[in-house]
Amino acid sequence: MNTESFQQKLFKELNNKEFFQHAHNHVQTYLDSAKERVVYPLISAIENLDVFDEHMPIDSNDGKDIIELLSTVGSQGTINTLNGRYFGFVTGASLPVGMATKHLTTYWDQNSALHAMSPIASRLETIVETWLKDIFHLPKTTVAGFVSGTSMANFCGLAAARYRLLERQGWDINKQGLSNAPTIRIVTSKQAHSTVIKTISLLGLGINQIEWVDVDNQGRIRPDLLPSLDNSTIVILQAGNVNSGAFDPFKLICEKARKVNAWVHIDGAFGLWAAATKKFKYLTDGMNMAHSFAVDAHKTLNTPYDSGIILCNDQEALAASLHMDAGYIIKSSARDGMYFTPEMSRRARIFELWATLKYLGKTGINDLINLFHDRALQFSNAFNEIEGFEVINEVHFNQVLVTCNDDDLTSRVLSIIQEERTCWVGESLWNNKRVIRVSICAWTTTKKDVELSILSFKKALRLSLKE
Ligand SMILES: Cc1ncc(COP(=O)(O)O)c(C=O)c1O
Numbered sequence: 001m002n003t004e005s006f007q008q009k010l011f012k013e014l015n016n017k018e019f020f021q022h023a024h025n026h027v028q029t030y031l032d033s034a035k036e037r038v039v040y041p042l043i044s045a046i047e048n049l050d051v052f053d054e055h056m057p058i059d060s061n062d063g064k065d066i067i068e069l070l071s072t073v074g075s076q077g078t079i080n081t082l083n084g085r086y087f088g089f090v091t092g093a094s095l096p097v098g099m100a101t102k103h104l105t106t107y108w109d110q111n112s113a114l115h116a117m118s119p120i121a122s123r124l125e126t127i128v129e130t131w132l133k134d135i136f137h138l139p140k141t142t143v144a145g146f147v148s149g150t151s152m153a154n155f156c157g158l159a160a161a162r163y164r165l166l167e168r169q170g171w172d173i174n175k176q177g178l179s180n181a182p183t184i185r186i187v188t189s190k191q192a193h194s195t196v197i198k199t200i201s202l203l204g205l206g207i208n209q210i211e212w213v214d215v216d217n218q219g220r221i222r223p224d225l226l227p228s229l230d231n232s233t234i235v236i237l238q239a240g241n242v243n244s245g246a247f248d249p250f251k252l253i254c255e256k257a258r259k260v261n262a263w264v265h266i267d268g269a270f271g272l273w274a275a276a277t278k279k280f281k282y283l284t285d286g287m288n289m290a291h292s293f294a295v296d297a298h299k300t301l302n303t304p305y306d307s308g309i310i311l312c313n314d315q316e317a318l319a320a321s322l323h324m325d326a327g328y329i330i331k332s333s334a335r336d337g338m339y340f341t342p343e344m345s346r347r348a349r350i351f352e353l354w355a356t357l358k359y360l361g362k363t364g365i366n367d368l369i370n371l372f373h374d375r376a377l378q379f380s381n382a383f384n385e386i387e388g389f390e391v392i393n394e395v396h397f398n399q400v401l402v403t404c405n406d407d408d409l410t411s412r413v414l415s416i417i418q419e420e421r422t423c424w425v426g427e428s429l430w431n432n433k434r435v436i437r438v439s440i441c442a443w444t445t446t447k448k449d450v451e452l453s454i455l456s457f458k459k460a461l462r463l464s465l466k467e
Contacts, residue, residue, distance in 0.1 A: 013063055019064060022067060023067045023071075026067065026068075026071035026075075027103070029071075031082070034082035034083055035082075035083060035084070037080050037083060038080065038421045039083045039085050039422070039423060040079060040421050041076060041079070042076070042421075045076035045077055048073050048077075049074075049077050051073055052069075052073075082442075083444065083449075084442060084444035084445045085422060085423035085424065085445070085452065085453055086424050086442065087423060087424060087426075087438045087440060087453070088424050088426045088439070089426060089439065090269065090270045090300075090399075091299070091442065092300065092303070093441075093443055094302060094304040095303070095356055095359065095360075095443060097355050097356060098302065098352045098355060098356045098359075099304060100355075101351050101352045101355035102351070104351075105348065105351040105352075108348075110347075110348040110351075111345050111347075111348070112337045112346050112349075112350060113336070113338040113345055113346060114331075114336045115335060115336050116332060116336075118348055120348075121348035121351070123334070123335075124348075124350045124351065124354040125146060125350045128350060128354050128357060129143065129335075135275070135362060135365065136272065136275045136288075136293070136311070138288055138293075138313065139313050141314075142311050142312065143315045143318060144311050144312075145309070145312075145318065145322070145337070145340030146307070146340075146341065146349055146350050147310060147342075147343075147346075148306040148307075149298065149306050149308035150193075150269035150294045150295065150296045151195040151199070152308055153295065153296075153308045153309060153310040154195055154196055154199045154265070154294045155202060155342065156294075156310040156322060156342065157291075157294055157310055158196075158199050158200070158203055158205075158236070158265055159318075159321040160291075160292055160312050160320075161263040161265055161291065161292065162203055162205065162234070162321065163320050164263060164291075164317040165184050165231070165233075165263060167320075168231060169182040174320065174323070178204045182232065183209075183232060184232055185209070185230070185234070186200060186205055186209055186210045186233075187210075187226065187227060187236070188210060188211075188212065188213065188235070188237075189212070189213050189219075189220075189221035189236075189237070190212050190214060190215055191215045191220075191221070191238070191241055192236055192238065193238065193242055193267055193269070195267075196236055196267055197210075211227050213225050217431070218241070218244050218393060219241040219243065220246045220247065220249060221248045221249070221253070223249055223252045223253055226253060229256055229257055230262060231261035233257075233260075233262040234262070235253060235257050236265050236266075236267065237250060237253060237264060237265070237266050238266065238267045238271070239267070239274065239275075239283070239284055239287065240269060240270045241399075242269075242399075243399065243401060243430055243435070244401060244430070245393065245396060245398055245399030246394070247271055247274070247284065247397075249286075250264075250266070250286040250289070250290065251285050251286025252286070253286075254289035254290055255289065257289075258289055264291055264292075265290065265292045265293070265294070266287055266290045266292070266293045268284075268287075268293055269294065269296050269299060270295075270299040270300045270398070270441065271284075271300075271397060272284065272293060272295040273300040273365065273369060274369070276362070276366075279366070279370060279373075280373070280397065283396060291312065292310065292312040292313070292314075293312075294309070294310055295308070295311070297309060297356065299441055300369065300398075300441060301353075301365070301368075302356065302368065302441075302443050303349075303352045303353055303356045304352050306349065307352060307353055309353075310340070318340060322340065322341060324338070369398075371443065372398040372441060372445075373395075373397060373398060375398075375440045375445050375449075375450050376395050376397070376398050376399065376438070376440045378450045379400045379402075380400050380402075382450070382454045386458060386461070388404055388461050389402050389403070389404060389457065390402065392430065392433070392435065398440045398441055399437065399440075400437075401430055401435045401438075402435065402457075403436070404461065404464075407433065409464055409465075410427075410434045410435065410436060412460075412464040412467060413460045413461050413464045414427050414436050414460075416460035416463055416464060417436075417460045420456055420460070422452055422453060422456035423452070423456055425437060425453075426439075
């Protein structure tokens with residue numbers, strides 16, 4: 001095909017209302033069937049994904065057929081987070097306003113690297129940065145970077161820490177690298193999230209260098225066991241343990257760290273939002289004395305994927321550690337987002353985050369988190385009434401850990417629940433015990449959903465005991 005006709009074909013597609021309407025009709029069908037569709041794909045649906053296995057096509061395919069294939073076969077292979085009974089990992093369900101915003105702004109196709117590349121993305125990033133400082137009660141000097149998730153936000157926070165601690169010792173990490181660099185000490189709990197550990201290795205700080213601190217029975221770091229800190233130490237704490245939901249005691253540790261100029265980073269993937277509520281703020285007491293914070297919007301705030309945030313009160317350290325420059329970069333006096341993130345080109349995920357925050361307001365964030373907590377309590381109260389189940393965590397936030405009498409029974413119960421597909425829950429290890437994790441993180445979970453899920457747990461226990 002010559003270039004003219006190739007382009008003509010594409011322009012025709014762009015102006016083909018029917019083509020976009022066709023895709024939109026599929027969107028509507030997916031949304032309309034959310035409550036009825038299974039929470040986890042059927043085995044047959046996963047097998048049907050084989051139709052995607054083909055060699056790279058030589059010739060072009062029809063756009064409408066592609067959308068049809070994705071919608072009819074691909075959609076059957078999705079996890080149904082809108083169903084209200086998906087309790088795996090820590091998974092949100094997009095609020096309608098976030099989905100609609102993503103839909104609208106998909107067609108804008110904005111790159112949020114520079115103000116020059118998207119004035120609207122730059123403006124909204126600036127505004128959301130101010131809002132986040134307000135709701136999390138952080139110092140005015142705090143800056144925000146909008147990244148893909150908490151893994152990346154942890155990376156940014158710890159990169160800033162590494163930069164600053166070395167710079168104070170007269171060492172420029174960007175120019176001199178890590179060989180022969182002064183030592184950086186890492187102090188964190190035995191319950192630090194795996195993405196924190198990955199970041200430590202990515203940054204060349206060395207997992208073997210970590211000074212591990214023991215935890216209490218909820219997974220909170222024990223401040224009494226903290227080694228002495230100094231100005232070459234990064235202390236990594238967490239707001240919301242991925243299993244138990246527990247929060248580290250920030251105040252005590254941040255005060256100690258402040259005295260000696262140690263850097264404190266908080267991994268608050270889902271828990272940091274507690275700071276933005278009336279009821280759960282107490283869990284994050286003292287956190288504003290920390291230096292950097294990683295948090296997801298795609299978890300507790302229920303924005304669409306992917307949306308993570310790094311908050312750092314040392315702008316210079318964050319920008320210096322993620323910095324790049326080139327002759328063709330057009331700097332603006334307004335915000336250029338790429339100075340606060342590792343990437344240059346980046347999708348403008350700020351649109352959904354801004355829309356979700358504007359939609360919810362402070363009251364809505366409260367309501368959303370109260371909803372998760374209420375449903376978590378409903379689960380744990382129900383488990384406490386059923387002989388054979390034991391809740392083994394304190395339900396302070398949105399996580400419930402439940403076990404049966406022994407590991408084998410817990411695993412059998414879990415498989416039956418997963419096979420039945422009324423709800424979906426995952427498994428974990430807690431104090432060497434197999435546990436079922438129930439994470440309530442989706443606005444779609446109703447009281448009825450919890451009741452139906454509990455029935456599934458009961459049935460699975462009954463069947464397992466008969467086996
Ligand atoms: C405490 C904690 N930290 C980090 C992460 C990683 O977040 P993400 O998957 O958004 O990178 C998670 C994910 O569940 C988490 O719970």
